[in-house]
Amino acid sequence: MSSIIVLANSVKIKSSKYGASVISKDPSLKLIGSGKSAFVFKVRSTGKALKVFYPNFEKVALEEAEVYNILGSNPYFPTLYESGRNFLLIDFVEGNTLFDCLTYGIKLTETNIIEIDHALNLVRQQGLSPSDIHLRNIILTTNGNVKLIDVARFRQTKNFQQWDDLRKAFYMFYNKTYFPKRFPVFVLNGIAYLYNRKLLHFPSVKSSSKEWKKIKNRN
Secondary structure, eight states: OOHHHHHHHHOEEEEETTEEEEEEOOTTEEEEEEOSSEEEEEETTSSEEEEEEOTTOHHHHHHHHHHHHHHTTOTTSOOEEEEETTEEEEEOOOEEEHHHHHHHTOOOOHHHHHHHHHHHHHHHHTTOOOOOOOGGGEEEETTSOEEEOOOTTTTOOSOOOHHHHHHHHIIIIITSTTSOSOOOHHHHHHHHHHHHTTOOOOOOOOTTOHHHHHHHHHO
């Protein structure tokens, strides 16, 4: 049995109607995040992260591993080193999610938006459909580059509009000089709540919009 399997098996997760929680783990694992289907740990003294999926989410672990294998050496995604029934071992990406950037006031630039667009276009060229792209699964690394994580839904055929709407919001609002660059967490969570329940809609961008023409011409 590999040492990574032993580490993954050391993670004991308790699920309840209130969510999931870690009740025990190996000391070499540092909890750094959680999502809808998994906890993520940094493996101490390494540059790798261990993603351990909640009970009954093994199918998601398998799907995500297969997508990472398809992505291969795509530079905009972590490398997959090992996978198992309920875990993935991938690169630890140091930086801030776009959500964090908005809460800390770290300014996002048009170059960041163009780089994300380029990354997603590369994914499409690999026969995948990048879905569920949102502020918490795009990371601005410490050296200013872009990395994307959470790829389990990249083979879905359903058309998701999140990234199109985020890009639209960047050019229509965020990129304006007068627009604030820092927001309280509760404001961002409130916007996400309204958006996910289709209570918030971004207006169509008119063809005369110079910003929108500019980005559309790059794709």
